[in-house]
Amino acid sequence: MTVHSRPARPVVLGQNQYGKAENRVVRITRDGATHHIKDLNVSVALSGDMDEVHYSGSNASVLPTDTTKNTVYAFAKEHGIESAEQFGIHLARHFVTSQEPIHRARIRIEEYAWERIETSDEPRHSFVRKGQETRLTQVTYDGERWEVVSGLKDLTVLNSTNSEFWGYVKDKYTTLKEAYDRILATSVSGRWRFGWSDDAQQMPDWETSYEQARTHMLRAFAETYSLSLQQTLYQMGARIIENRDEIDEVRFSLPNSHHFLVDLEPFGLKNDTPDGAVYFAADRPYGLIEATVLRDGCEPRIPVDLTNL
């Protein structure tokens, strides 16, 4: 009888790779009052001597995908993110040179572009995602009266400081730690209703109105020292009502896009340092904060559920 170390197989393993996909890394670098942001989605795929884990389940050559995730966050803190290319090269070299069974590393990175929200003065820690927003309007006419509701959706904004959240109700299910310096980020969905309702009235300049409402809203987001997203929302609406006579009502639906400070202590790295930090940008679940802000004496007419508009 011939003894084979491995039985002849009618089936063999082909190309394979593994790793952690879509690590959402936000790196804030603080240069005094001026902050810089790098926002990446990093996917790691490793391959090499990985036959055994597939054939027998032996994990002896497997660097856990969880470790590849931790490496991405630790490198973002330790070495910074100069560019997506430089970051990808650094990671790929690390996996191939530090682990004998790993022969190839493929790092895919999407980078999300942000630009600064310009305010009249420092500090500079407010950003808006480039080219994301959609402008909206709804016009209704019954032969006599007009109703115009305009607005936008998918306008993503972020403050890298000047946001706290504490002093809230705590019951037996509350585990949230009070935050004294957190990232505040949201994707704004907002509608505003014009006071113009009949042909005898002076019609607003729609283009100027949109530009100005957007600018006032962004400035209020950037300039509010926030104790909650609810407070920031109110300021954004109030700023539009105060500055734009043609607008009587504003409604916002604001997802609270949570950014969690990554615990890098196990790797000997202090994350929350004066020169900045690395965050995990979670996409769900998210807090959802919604409210209407009105000119005093005006009727609320924008539907509560913005998806119906």
Ligand SMILES: O=c1[nH]c(=O)c2[nH]c(=O)[nH]c2[nH]1
């Ligand atoms: O700004 C916030 N408002 C909340 O109501 C809330 N709830 C929560 O868990 N985090 C936050 N943040």
